[in-house]
Amino acid sequence: MMRYAFLMLLGCAGIALAKPNVVYILADDLGYGEVGYNGQEKIQTPELDAMAAKGMRFTDHYCGNSVCAPSRCSLMTGLHPGHAYIRANSPGYPGGQTPLPKGTETMGKLMQRAGYKTAIIGKWGLGSTWDSGHPNQQGFDHFFGYTDQRKAHNYYPEYLWRNSDKLMLDNGKGKKNDYSHDLMTVEALKFIDENQKKPFFLYLAYTIPHISYQVPDLAQYKDKDWPKNMKIHAAMTSRMDRDIGAIKRRLEELGLAENTLITFNSDNGAHGQFGSLEFFKTSGKLRGKKRLMYEGGVRSPMIAYWPGKVPAGTVNDHISAFWDMLPTLAELTGEPVQGKTDGISMLPALLGRNDKQQKHKYLYWELYEGSPNQAVRFGKWKGVVADRRKGMKIELYDVTSDEGEQADVASEHPEVVEKIRQMMKDARVPSPYWDKDNKPLFNAKAACDANGVEPLPPRQKNKKKK
Template sequence: MPARIAFAFAFVCVFASLATAADVKKPNIIYIMIDDAGYADFGAMGSTQVQTPAFDQMCREGTRYTDHYSGSAVCAPTRCVLMTGLHTGHCRRRDNQAKANRNKTDQNGLVFLKDEDLTVAEVLQKAGYVTGGIGKWGLGNPGFEGSPEKQGFDHFLGYLDQVHAHDHYTDWLWNDGERMETGKRYAHYIFEEDTLRFINENHDKPFFLYLPYTLPHGKYEIPADDPAYALYKDKPWPQQVKNYAAMITRADMTVAKIMDLLKELKIDDNTIVFYTSDNGPNAPFVKLLDSNGPFQGIKRDLHEGGIRAGMAVRWPGHTPAGEVSDFVWGMRDVFPTLCELAGTETPANLDGISVVPTLLGKQQKGHDAMYWEFPPGSQQAVRMRKWKGYRRGTKSPVQLFDLDTDPGETTNLATKYPQIADQIAAIMTQSHTPNEFWPLDDGPPKKKKK
């Protein structure tokens, strides 16, 4: 073989081996997001009532984040923020249903992702990842551009419409764009089986598995013979509360099976797992279970109880074990973070930042400020270091709270620190991009004079 050809052949072989090595080093990514569990519904986040041994073990073997935030205070916009890396002042879906111009929406007041929307799944798919989603999508129904198979998912099993997802005993689900009959089996059992199947079938290649499980969202129902329900059946609680607690534990049992399978397949050290909830809890669980912990607010509320979400991240040999971090980050940061983990370029103009240094236990600069808006009540909120600003109505005065000393947002410090309140008001104004479906009003409705 001539020397020049031999050199070229050797170069190709070396390049191919390097490429293969690079592919092997790409971590598998599993993002688990259960539905409507409160910040303090996890043992490691302070629950004394609800059992979550898998979450707690992940915190011991990985890092627990105390200042992690949801994308929004309800389901659909949270998923939109997570998928697009844009906060609710910029993203396409800012509430479950449109507040205005419903006749112009995609379907019955619903606004779906469009072709021009770029999702993290699309970017990871192009970077060589097998992409899967199992659970509740909520960003595009069948036949629309926003359906998961048109937004970067090689596989999706579950509910596309969020109202359909209220029925845990549905007789059908969507499976890769096709209707799949279920025989009214408890849907989470199907999700668990498909999750383990996906990991088994794709463990020898880089994969991204998004698990927006529907538990413990209402309807609050679980099979009476489920081992999770047995833990709560004798509690002196209303049936709804028993079911809710059992549903959280049931989802956690699935996480335990995922972690066991990663070890069995010997891909544990090359798989980063995120485990969180999509927004704050509903009112019935706050009193008996203390679901929002020290925080004011529940689901649909931009106070801390509505948007702060417990988070555990585990990646053996990479994330510090047993650490607790108060670094401020949230679901808008998932897109750029996963891009860095995958070794691919991060799209421009995202609202999030990569938090890979933080996940690896290193120091990094955080957000200057984080912004949320929620059309019902025209709520706006900003987290700026230790400060939290909140208002209802774009011309209403900002309420200012020091989260270091007042996590329950009980003492308004706006008059004491007017410059900070004004700075936050300016951030609120700058961060809101007007949208025909999600207008924000000047202020709360005035009470009628009697």
């Protein structure tokens, strides 16, 4: 049925199509305003800007969450944070993150069933090499990169994983010769070359511009009168942009461009460290950054590029989120989702058919670290609970007229506030791993017990010498 609907959509556009390849590119901590097509003036992103100009830019697409692991969980499983298994990063869990359980439906598994060769290259962050969260057990034929998101903070690691094999690098003991981002690009190009004769799904999860600030050279920024960290930040981002352009050109050289959907997103808002939020205006006109539920923490700089299929030079205000990608791939391939999804296929919107696009009643988020918070996007309204520990005070913003969320109008629209309050109640199912003693805190022991591992000991604070 889904395949029939997809073919009908394509037929309306006069398009004949073989089974399309999919390249999903995810940046790490890239702010909404950090790319030229969203107004960035200092950091150069010409490749992404060109793809946006010849593809579709989404103004109201949202991340799965405002921090790494739960955002990637929502992307992979098609579940919003009120239903997702992982609802925050996981301090105390070995291997960097609570793993996806065995039997979880994922984008990788769906694409395998649809006959695709699948790969995750980059930062995984949803399990380790020795547990149920390993990419090879979650639908990916090929894995190259980091399983542990904490180790992904270092761009010159001692090793990366290729499937279950530890690939030792020429780093450590003062040496910095193998830059992980560059190795990911090489691996991605190789995967495309080796699978050009069959349909493939490549999830390319780059780690730029997440700190640490490390880059082989400062490129075009070396002579700028900027703080050094800002030069590094810009050089990292432009390096990623350059390599995305290289992947696009490889698809063109192989004659695959017109049969490949490329999407680009960021996993959450800008990290904003070392003054980058202010210096580059990485959130653009939006309020907030990573870990916050304001627009700067959860809105993604999404573009879609597919010559001849995605209408060129278009801007789309369809309200969508990461959990829509699983059902989108289902409709694209005709392979149904096995199990529950909170998502709605956004394939009609991608093909420029917003008149055929089903819409969400609302989008929902919750996060369990820092100040545990919640949010709902409901039409033009955005409701935010800034800190659940202080009660359920809901701030209300009209994000169509007040994109920067500067005017809290909750007192003027109590009926809207109450609707959002009910949505927040209805949207979530409590989790024993993320609701400890009815408080929104990560229960490392419960999660470790459920997955049969020993938790890490608590971190010891360094005591000052007397």
